[in-house]
Amino acid sequence: MTESSHNSLEDKLRRAMGIDLQTVGHNSLRNAVARRMRVLDIKERRQYYELTDGSAAELNELIDEVAVNETWFFRDNTPFLVLQRYARNWLKRGRGSCLKILSMPCASGEEPYSIAIALLEAGVNGPLFKIDAIDISYRALRLARRGIYGRNSFRGCDNFFQRKYFQKTKAGYVIAKYIKHPVNFLRANILDASLPILNNRYDIIFCRNLLIYLDKDNQKLVVSILDNLLVDEGLIFTGHAEPGAFADSVFIPAPYPKAFALTRRSAAVSKPDPADYNWQVFPPPLPVQPLxxxxxxxxxxxxxxxxxxxxxxxxxxxxxxxxxxxxxxxxxxxxxxxxxxxxxxxxxxxxxxxxxxxxxxxxxxxxxxxxxxxxxxxxxxxxxxxxxxxxxxxxxxxxxx
Ligand SMILES: C[S@@+](CC[C@H](N)C(=O)[O-])C[C@H]1O[C@@H](n2cnc3c(N)ncnc32)[C@H](O)[C@@H]1O
CATH class of the missing domain: 1.25.40.10 (Tetratricopeptide repeat domain)
Incomplete structure (x- = not known):
């Protein structure tokens, strides 16, 4: 592949998913292209490059290769405690008929399923909440819908949850049907002007570990999309390196240590009570580095x-x-x-x-x-x-x- 065709493939990916290849690493694109060429048995890079010109399906395959799908259950832990606190207060106030939650991007499903488990553990029953879970990667969504996980997906939580909500089989740990039920998976590009959820409003949004891969303009765009999607007193959870992307926006950090949460400046958020952080329910995570x-x-x-x-x-x-x-x-x-x-x-x-x-x-x-x-x-x-x-x-x- 010549330098210029490589560059325009980068442009194409940037347009298709907003990703800044500086952050993902240029080698990751080269490796992704090499893997696709191997699968398609294509020898010439130019031939592969021409294929992505004419085929949306192949561009999606390449997106799947480049996307960083790394995720695990109860990642960062504390956001799920703060979610429980929010949900308990929501129940007490008797507000609305259904708590609406968005997990975007959801990768292979560990995040939205963790949300469902956290809510059930907090006493919010299945019919009282709905989770929309969105990702651009078809491959990740296939795994999410399948709901069968290997040990690596449990590196962030105690096996109490594994025993309670999963069945161990030869194929892996199969998530219980009633955890899958409230989660609605959708394939979409968060930056797409016709994002199918644009008319929805969510009480809680998990938008974690995507902004770091986007360039500044697309980060701003996502922050304004989140502003449209969140109810007035809602909460957004980001990844630990991402709150900076919300500087100079309508959002400010919420007063929950280690939750990487944001609210609107205008929202009335009470200081957390340490009792809300019930470590009996969510024990501290296991070491993150997998064996x-x-x-x-x-x-x-x-x-x-x-x-x-x-x-x-x-x-x-x-x-x-x-x-x-x-x-x-x-x-x-x-x-x-x-x-x-x-x-x-x-x-x-x-x-x-x-x-x-x-x-x-x-x-x-x-x-x-x-x-x-x-x-x-x-x-x-x-x-x-x-x-x-x-x-x-x-x-x-x-x-x-
Ligand atoms: C590292 S995972 C984050 C998963 C989960 N939120 C977490 O923090 O564990 C990043 C995900 O972003 C998805 N993604 C990348 N660009 C996207 C876009 N433009 N729209 C929607 N999803 C995107 C990737 O497919 C990948 O599954």
Whole structure:
């Protein structure tokens, strides 16, 4: 791809999702394009670039690749305590028939489902609240609607919630139907002039961890959209690095430490009572940094349960977050073998061998895959190589891998 076509692809993405590639990193676009080209088996970058010109569907695929979907249940914790306080006061005042909440962007659903759980725990019953949950990523919304999560999604909360609201299955933790019920997922671009919720009014808006990826103009645009969507005495929750985007607006920080909440200047907000912060209900979060091996365990569980596409998706996300990783590529090779995609499996396993030329298991698998394809030459090459590496390891006293 030439520099100018790369730049105009950036422009296209900026127009399509408002994203500022300076913040996401230019490499992330290059990697996203490379992944799409691999999936489509396109060799020339120019050819891929022309494809995004003519195909809205392909641009959406690219958006899915570039979008940072990282999220987890009860992220930051305190916003959910403040939400409960708001909801209890709302109940006491007997205001309105239904508490309306917006989660935008909602990514793969952990945030809106956490909102639903927090409200139920605060004594607000299902019919008394509705949650609209919006994201631009089709892929993230598919996962959200499916409602099955791996361990990584629970890094922010105690397993009390896992036991109470999820059923453990081979495919992952399945969220209870009655938590899904009040959540209405919609695919939309927050910056779209025809955003389908523009006529709605919400008591609470969660708009977290999106503004940081937008340029200044689009941040301003989002703040004015939120102004239209929020009721007079409503609350907005942002990500911890985002309250600055509301400077010089109608919003000011609300007096709730660590909640990253904002209200209108004109709203009457009472100081919180420490008793509102009921840490018995929401225990402090577990360490945020996930154990790498645990993440790949989830992938193995998914693969064992035959959820091949989800497992592949998790591997790709893992590599996006942690960089090239032989274990992740090895897993992808095994999953693709199970999916009867020997050529794609070979590509992954070659990456493993590139990263670790002495991994006998991967070399053996390559030999077998070539044998299955009837490619006797390559079969012999890898079989002999596996033999040589194994012999070297044995003589060095390292028989096991
Ligand atoms: C890091 S996640 C945040 C999820 C959740 N709010 C949280 O804080 O855990 C960011 C999400 O923003 C979505 N996104 C990016 N640009 C968007 C846009 N223009 N309109 C709607 N969603 C967008 C991405 O698809 C991604 O799922």
């Amino acid at each position: 790498l091996s645990t993440e790949l365990d989830v992938v193995r569980d998914l693969a064992d349960a035959g959820q091949h596409e989800e497992a592949m998706e998790c591997c790709e996300q893992y590599i996006r977050r942690h960089g090239l990783d032989k274990e992740a590529y090895l897993l992808m090779g095994m999953i693709l073998t199970d999916m009867d995609e020997p050529r794609l499996a070979i590509r992954m396993l070659k990456k493993v061998v590139y990263l670790d030329p002495n991994l006998v298991r991967a070399i053996d698998m390559l030999a077998l895959l070539y044998k299955g394809l009837g490619d006797d030459n390559n079969y012999r090459v890898f079989k002999q190589r596996a033999g040589r590496v194994a012999a070297r390891k044995q003589s060095a006293g390292k028989v096991s891998e």
